[in-house]
Amino acid sequence: MERMIMTLLVIGFFVLCAAAMWWGWRRKATAQRARYAPFPPVPAADDLGEPIAAMTGIYVATTAAGRWQERIVAYGVGWRGPATLRRHPAGVVANRGGARDLFIATEAILDVTTARGMAGKVMGTDGLLVITWQHGDTEVDTGFRGDDRGAYADWIAALRPERPAELATDSATATAPAAPATHDFSDDKGETQ
Numbered sequence: 001m002e003r004m005i006m007t008l009l010v011i012g013f014f015v016l017c018a019a020a021m022w023w024g025w026r027r028k029a030t031a032q033r034a035r036y037a038p039f040p041p042v043p044a045a046d047d048l049g050e051p052i053a054a055m056t057g058i059y060v061a062t063t064a065a066g067r068w069q070e071r072i073v074a075y076g077v078g079w080r081g082p083a084t085l086r087r088h089p090a091g092v093v094a095n096r097g098g099a100r101d102l103f104i105a106t107e108a109i110l111d112v113t114t115a116r117g118m119a120g121k122v123m124g125t126d127g128l129l130v131i132t133w134q135h136g137d138t139e140v141d142t143g144f145r146g147d148d149r150g151a152y153a154d155w156i157a158a159l160r161p162e163r164p165a166e167l168a169t170d171s172a173t174a175t176a177p178a179a180p181a182t183h184d185f186s187d188d189k190g191e192t193q
Contacts, residue, residue, distance in 0.1 A: 032074035037136035039075050042093055042103040049089035053154070057146035059083035059096050060118050065132050065139035068118045072140065076100040085129075085144050087158060092131065094144065104142065108133045112159040114152055118143040129155055 042048070062077045064070040071078055076099060083096040091105040110133055114126035118141065128143045129152050146152065 032072055036072060036074055036138065036140075039077060039100075039135065040103050040105065042101045043090060047090060048093065051086045051088055053087045053151075053158070055085045055144075055146045055148060055151055055155070057083065057085065057144055059085075059094050059099075059102070060128060060143035060145055062102070062140050062142045063118060065141050068115070068141075077102060083144065085146070085155075087155070092159065094142070102142065104131055104133050106159075108135070109159055109161060110134060110139060111161070112156045114156070115143065126152070131159065 058080065059082075060080055061071045063072060079096070079099045081096055081099060083094045086093045086095065089106070091103055091108070094102040094104075096102065109131060111131075113130050113132070115128045115130045116125055118128055118130065127149065128145050131142045131144075132139060133142065
């Protein structure tokens with residue numbers, strides 16, 4: 001009888017912990033709905049254009065730009081899982097198996113880099129492809145861990161917006177293609193280095 005009571009207490013404790021985590025996730029999502037606008041729906045196939053490139057891997061997270069631990073959970077973008085990243089003329093689509101697809105318009109992309117970790121997922125050097133983009137009036141980072149990390153350079157070159165020539169320090173810099181930047185999201189303050 002005593003063993004049965006202990007078993008029920010342990011099961012009850014785990015159920016209570018799971019309920020608390022679910023409640024915290026829902027509360028965070030509700031609070032973030034006030035801060036972030038709804039994410040754009042994926043346009044129709046005719047508006048997207050034919051896929052230019054695709055990469056399979058894992059959708060890691062969408063976070064506030066530069067704050068790798070501030071995962072956005074509102075509107076269903078908080079779930080990590082397998083995905084296929086597709087590049088179209090209109091933008092990038094993350095087809096997430098079992099979750100809402102995410103669309104990033106080409107004109108919203110501010111930067112594309114690599115990072116070693118995001119939202120509790122650490123990959124080592126340059127393990128994530130990170131797209132920084134304008135979502136409403138805030139900047140966000142979307143992280144993707146591709147199965148083929150060798151393709152990151154092609155994705156960065158294709159997606160990174162052109163830099164104005166007046167930002168270059170000399171003519172050699174203005175004509176040379178920009179090297180892929182790397183974010184280091186490893187500090188505790190969430191600032192890039």
